[in-house]
Amino acid sequence: MIFYVRAFNRCSLIPSQRRYLFSLKKPISSFITRTRLIKDDHMVQLVTSSTVFTVKAIIAMSVLGSLGVDMRPVITGLGITGFTVGFALKDIGANFVSGFLLLFQKPFKMNDVIKSGSYQGKVIGMDVKYVHLQTPEGRILLPILLYCLKIGLSYIFFYEFLPEKQSLNGYSTFADESEPNHPKPIFSRLVFIIIDSLRADFVMGNNSGFNFVKRKIESGDALPFVSLAKPPTVTMPRIKALVSGSNPTFLDLVKNFDAYKMTFDNWLHQFKQANKSIVFYGDDTWIKMFGDGFFKRSEGTTSFFVQDTVEVDKNVTRHLDIELKNKDWDVMILHYLGLDHICHSEGIHSAKMIPKHQEMDKIIERIYGDLQDERTLLVVSGDHGITDQGNHGGSSIEELSTGLIFLSPLFHKLGQNRDGRNNLLGQRKDLKTFLESIESNIKYEIVNQIDIVSTLCILFGLPIPRNNAGKIIPRILSMYDDTDKRKALELNLNQISNLINASLECNSCPSECCELQEEIKNCNNEKKIDKVLDILIKASHFVSESSNEGST
Numbered sequence: 001m002i003f004y005v006r007a008f009n010r011c012s013l014i015p016s017q018r019r020y021l022f023s024l025k026k027p028i029s030s031f032i033t034r035t036r037l038i039k040d041d042h043m044v045q046l047v048t049s050s051t052v053f054t055v056k057a058i059i060a061m062s063v064l065g066s067l068g069v070d071m072r073p074v075i076t077g078l079g080i081t082g083f084t085v086g087f088a089l090k091d092i093g094a095n096f097v098s099g100f101l102l103l104f105q106k107p108f109k110m111n112d113v114i115k116s117g118s119y120q121g122k123v124i125g126m127d128v129k130y131v132h133l134q135t136p137e138g139r140i141l142l143p144i145l146l147y148c149l150k151i152g153l154s155y156i157f158f159y160e161f162l163p164e165k166q167s168l169n170g171y172s173t174f175a176d177e178s179e180p181n182h183p184k185p186i187f188s189r190l191v192f193i194i195i196d197s198l199r200a201d202f203v204m205g206n207n208s209g210f211n212f213v214k215r216k217i218e219s220g221d222a223l224p225f226v227s228l229a230k231p232p233t234v235t236m237p238r239i240k241a242l243v244s245g246s247n248p249t250f251l252d253l254v255k256n257f258d259a260y261k262m263t264f265d266n267w268l269h270q271f272k273q274a275n276k277s278i279v280f281y282g283d284d285t286w287i288k289m290f291g292d293g294f295f296k297r298s299e300g301t302t303s304f305f306v307q308d309t310v311e312v313d314k315n316v317t318r319h320l321d322i323e324l325k326n327k328d329w330d331v332m333i334l335h336y337l338g339l340d341h342i343c344h345s346e347g348i349h350s351a352k353m354i355p356k357h358q359e360m361d362k363i364i365e366r367i368y369g370d371l372q373d374e375r376t377l378l379v380v381s382g383d384h385g386i387t388d389q390g391n392h393g394g395s396s397i398e399e400l401s402t403g404l405i406f407l408s409p410l411f412h413k414l415g416q417n418r419d420g421r422n423n424l425l426g427q428r429k430d431l432k433t434f435l436e437s438i439e440s441n442i443k444y445e446i447v448n449q450i451d452i453v454s455t456l457c458i459l460f461g462l463p464i465p466r467n468n469a470g471k472i473i474p475r476i477l478s479m480y481d482d483t484d485k486r487k488a489l490e491l492n493l494n495q496i497s498n499l500i501n502a503s504l505e506c507n508s509c510p511s512e513c514c515e516l517q518e519e520i521k522n523c524n525n526e527k528k529i530d531k532v533l534d535i536l537i538k539a540s541h542f543v544s545e546s547s548n549e550g551s552t
Contacts, residue, residue, distance in 0.1 A: 111124075183484035246467040247450060396430075453465060466498065
């Protein structure tokens with residue numbers, strides 16, 4: 001846990017900083033001292049330094065803004081470092097509030113013993129940002145208040161200047177279940193497996209341990225995709241994107257202190273609305289997000305113990321004996337953490353990686369074999385990727401590229417998989433470089449991670465969540481005849497059109513919104529299905545990118 005404390009010491013500003021701030025710091029400090037507005041020397045230092053920081057930040061942004069520079073990325077950069085810790089711990093609110101609970105009035109010195117409630121530790125180091133406190137449980141970093149104030153000011157900049165995306169409240173519904181406006185469902189049962197940090201090449205690469213999955217891809221019973229996530233590439237916001245079809249931005253998460261709670265329409269809710277039962281086992285983020293009573297049965301595992309790469313997965317798998325025999329659930333969600341833990345503790349080249357691939361592959365094979373019913377769909381996905389060093393949270397292509405596999409005997413009827421890896425390559429040069437580095441004989445397509453949501457809803461005959469910005473995966477459309485293809489595309493287009501309308505009503509949509517809406521309206525007279533698909537892809541891309549301004 002990180003405690004924010006009021007602690008000043010001689011190391012609070014290094015010499016270069018003192019020289020840099022001198023021109024403003026001295027007159028401000030003299031004014032405060034002369035007028036005796038503040039008597040405490042440490043408070044004088046705090047107010048002076050924070051005032052200098054604020055003034056210089058405002059001046060810099062004003063000058064750059066007057067020169068036509070878009071300040072939103074700059075403002076984002078001011079706050080991003082401070083909040084990365086919060087995202088990693090998945091508990092921004094607790095970290096923020098703790099800053100007001102522990103306030104020490106005197107500066108720390110080396111070897112001081114600090115006591116606060118049940119916490120006790122010895123000061124073993126001090127630097128510009130932190131006091132290092134050694135406790136029986138390990139080392140704790142106590143950020144000095146000046147540093148925290150800078151983070152706080154960055155939070156204000158986040159809150160006041162960065163735009164929020166427009167979101168629709170409520171849940172999608174079909175006005176009339178007998179209305180023939182949507183294609184008939186192809187599947188009735190879903191197994192949704194998240195393998196934390198499942199980077200695309202972990203599945204697609206020739207050195208992958210997912211041998212069963214690759215055999216199913218070769219036979220045509222599985223459809224492989226490289227699924228592109230958006231930052232922040234940490235579990236909680238990625239789960240939200242995977243279930244709602246809407247990418248949370250950094251600002252959305254920072255403003256929402258109850259960041260765990262799932263407040264938007266999502267495909268789990270749509271299954272529940274259709275009287276479907278859901279069971280869950282794995283990362284307890286899901287239980288925190290949806291609540292204990294949401295699932296018919298559930299048990300969570302914690303991601304806190306990174307060194308645990310074995311039991312954390314066994315505690316998920318042990319439920320399969322019973323659940324694969326049970327007939328009382330319609331959706332089973334499993335979230336495995338072991339592979340992520342190996343990456344964090346030892347990197348992706350660890351000797352434990354291939355055995356972990358093989359363990360996950362055996363689980364997929366077992367589930368696929370036990371649920372041979374053609375009406376059952378098995379989906380395997382990563383929540384995000386990971387760097388070679390075992391880190392995630394940023395926006396590198398290794399962190400964004402995740403593996404995604406749809407498995408069902410029905411896919412065999414679609415014929416040979418197509419190599420569609422050029423459909424998104426124009427967006428990022430590093431994506432092309434990354435994909436070229438993967439030694440693979442597999443033909444895969446590239447999709448956006450949020451495309452999973454509309455695809456699942458169409459396949460199961462459910463309303464698409466209201467804030468979904470994703471499109472149905474084109475390869476999946478091949479399962480339908482032309483009539484149902486058109487119905488699926490129109491459902492997706494109408495839902496995205498509602499999002500665009502919300503932006504128009506709030507005057508937060510650029511001029512191309514109106515042009516795009518006209519194209520969508522004209523789709524009713526468009527006879528070529530491929531043309532309708534092109535407009536859907538364009539609309540999905542527009543809404544997705546618009547909603548992510550400021551997120552990176």
